[in-house]
Amino acid sequence: MQSQLFTSVSRRRHHAPTRTLRPNAWIFQLASAIALIQIMMTAVLAAEIDVGSRKQLFIDRRFIAASENVTFAMNPPEKHGIVLQAEYPWEAGWIGAGDTIIDDAGQYRMWYRCMARGKDGKLGRNSFCYAESTDGIHWKKPMLGLTKWPGDEYSEKCDQTNCLPVGLGTVFLDPTAPAEQRYKILKDMHWPDPEKAGLRVGVSPDGIRWTMNQTRLLPFSPDTSNQVFYDTRLLKYVAYVRTWAPLRKVGRIEIEKLFEPWPYDKTQKPNYVFGEGKISAPSHEIQQAIVYDELDPPETDIYTPAVHQYAWADDAYFAFPSVYGHFPRSSAKYGNDGLVDIQLAVSRDGVAFERPIRLPYIPLGVRGGPEGGSLYLCLGMIRRGPEIYQYYTGFEHSHGEYVGLKELRDMGGIRLAVQRLDGFISADFAYGGGTLATPAFRFQGNRLQLNVDASAAGVLRVELCDAEGKPIPGFSVTDCDPICGNNVSVDVTWHGKTDVSAHAAKPVQLRFVARAAKLYAFQFAD
Numbered sequence: 001m002q003s004q005l006f007t008s009v010s011r012r013r014h015h016a017p018t019r020t021l022r023p024n025a026w027i028f029q030l031a032s033a034i035a036l037i038q039i040m041m042t043a044v045l046a047a048e049i050d051v052g053s054r055k056q057l058f059i060d061r062r063f064i065a066a067s068e069n070v071t072f073a074m075n076p077p078e079k080h081g082i083v084l085q086a087e088y089p090w091e092a093g094w095i096g097a098g099d100t101i102i103d104d105a106g107q108y109r110m111w112y113r114c115m116a117r118g119k120d121g122k123l124g125r126n127s128f129c130y131a132e133s134t135d136g137i138h139w140k141k142p143m144l145g146l147t148k149w150p151g152d153e154y155s156e157k158c159d160q161t162n163c164l165p166v167g168l169g170t171v172f173l174d175p176t177a178p179a180e181q182r183y184k185i186l187k188d189m190h191w192p193d194p195e196k197a198g199l200r201v202g203v204s205p206d207g208i209r210w211t212m213n214q215t216r217l218l219p220f221s222p223d224t225s226n227q228v229f230y231d232t233r234l235l236k237y238v239a240y241v242r243t244w245a246p247l248r249k250v251g252r253i254e255i256e257k258l259f260e261p262w263p264y265d266k267t268q269k270p271n272y273v274f275g276e277g278k279i280s281a282p283s284h285e286i287q288q289a290i291v292y293d294e295l296d297p298p299e300t301d302i303y304t305p306a307v308h309q310y311a312w313a314d315d316a317y318f319a320f321p322s323v324y325g326h327f328p329r330s331s332a333k334y335g336n337d338g339l340v341d342i343q344l345a346v347s348r349d350g351v352a353f354e355r356p357i358r359l360p361y362i363p364l365g366v367r368g369g370p371e372g373g374s375l376y377l378c379l380g381m382i383r384r385g386p387e388i389y390q391y392y393t394g395f396e397h398s399h400g401e402y403v404g405l406k407e408l409r410d411m412g413g414i415r416l417a418v419q420r421l422d423g424f425i426s427a428d429f430a431y432g433g434g435t436l437a438t439p440a441f442r443f444q445g446n447r448l449q450l451n452v453d454a455s456a457a458g459v460l461r462v463e464l465c466d467a468e469g470k471p472i473p474g475f476s477v478t479d480c481d482p483i484c485g486n487n488v489s490v491d492v493t494w495h496g497k498t499d500v501s502a503h504a505a506k507p508v509q510l511r512f513v514a515r516a517a518k519l520y521a522f523q524f525a526d
Helices: 002-015 023-048
Strands: 050-052 066-068 070-074 078-084 100-104 107-117 123-133 170-173 183-189 198-204 227-231 236-244 248-255 287-290 300-302 307-309 317-319 322-326 338-342 345-347 374-377 382-384 387-395 414-420 425-429 434-437 447-453 459-466 486-491 508-515 517-525
Touching: 070 434, 100 170, 100 382, 170 227, 183 227, 227 307, 236 287, 322 374, 425 434, 425 508, 447 459, 459 517, 508 517
Parallel strands: 248 300, 338 374
Antiparallel strands: 066 434, 070 425, 078 414, 100 107, 107 123, 170 183, 183 198, 227 236, 236 248, 248 287, 300 322, 307 317, 317 345, 322 338, 374 387, 382 387, 387 414, 425 517, 434 508, 447 486, 447 517, 459 508
16 A cells, blocks of 8 residues: 555656756655655555454554564463373274364364274274363263274274264354254265265264265365365355365365355366376365465475364464475385474465464474374364363374384374463563554454463553554553553553543554563453
8 A cells, every 4th residue: 555655646746747846845845745645544544444342363463563672473382181082992093183173052072083903903994983072171972873883803893882974074063054054064075086076065963963965066186184164254165175286285265155066267287196097186276375385395285274263353364284394205214204293374364374483383292202293283272261272183103104003002192282362473572671553443442451461570551542653641651550460351551540432433553562571462342
């Protein structure tokens, strides 16, 4: 917008009649033009940004017009160990990867992949299983009576299991669907048949009894973890699927009608990753959303999407892709091998994601330990008061190493990671002090709340300013009562008062002055 405004002024001056200006007149006109541009830009910003009473996160520079001694920080969650592990013969070889967790009105539900122990200690039969919890920590595996375990040389026959006959997939809860279709599952079926293979969606009233729709929605096989959900901002379904362009990336599809074939670019040549005569894999037919780039090492895959439309703030999408760094081919003992950990990607619209800080969001454990080889985040978040529960699977082995294991050792297990509410990224003020000013915006509400950790040695104050950045009388930094300590939601007060309603719906700015503090979010509320 700024460059367009300058271009507009330049064109008018270029086509005006030529005349000579006295030095003072020229300076005056230039100053007037700059002042006019500043006023116009302030008006544009104020008109474009309306935060209402919705929570706003510091995940990018949207709310940073100016800052000094402030940096962005990515904040990994705390690991809390395994919450679901192998108990039954159908789980004895492998648990996890491609799992889903959903909070259905306080009933927590989990769908997870597992594999049995097969012949010669190798991996055997795949199963898709169900568990549930009331606290997100202790999970039960109800015996559903839908499938039987046939028994083998490692186990007895079981008439009751928690396995679902629908097969592997990712699940979502559809807020627009009738009761009998409220749960939906996305599956990659009939691989590698080029006439049948591709993505399909099934429906269920309870997440347990499923009916598959047989319409092939995408005539490609994206392989492994893909997902679809209803985007409440766009009022459309959105799918995120694996693509190869040429290494693995994550593509995005907007969908008007979920059960009709999804759109893609039909002019692109098929990409036969799996070989001639087999179903092709999606590539440039689909818009890319989460990608590797020149900042990543060569032979790096963006391996799984794990995209979440964040439910507790405005315009915030988080993705937690597993980043797969291949071993050099000259030293790789197994094909398609390397280490896998989890990074964080952010977006305001769910279309284009950036990875602002490429350190691991969930780091690998020590090599040789139970999380030392590969990590995958599960779909879904559970809010428990001031905390977000996330789940992931950790494996001892690297991506391809399991094929060479002489004996399986109950690989995997679903693990809990606990994140602070809104705590994924923060604006961090230096120990010696810093400032952060927002652009102009409009709000609704009568008080300002912050999610901020000022620790024991820190402090934060807030100044409410007009559209030009001038402190509003009574709301300056010196009027603000200091905010100390760690607060997920704290009211800002000026001489003990919280009321800012007189300035609602007007263009304002916020100026934060703090030291040793992490600022996560702000919100105007009633």
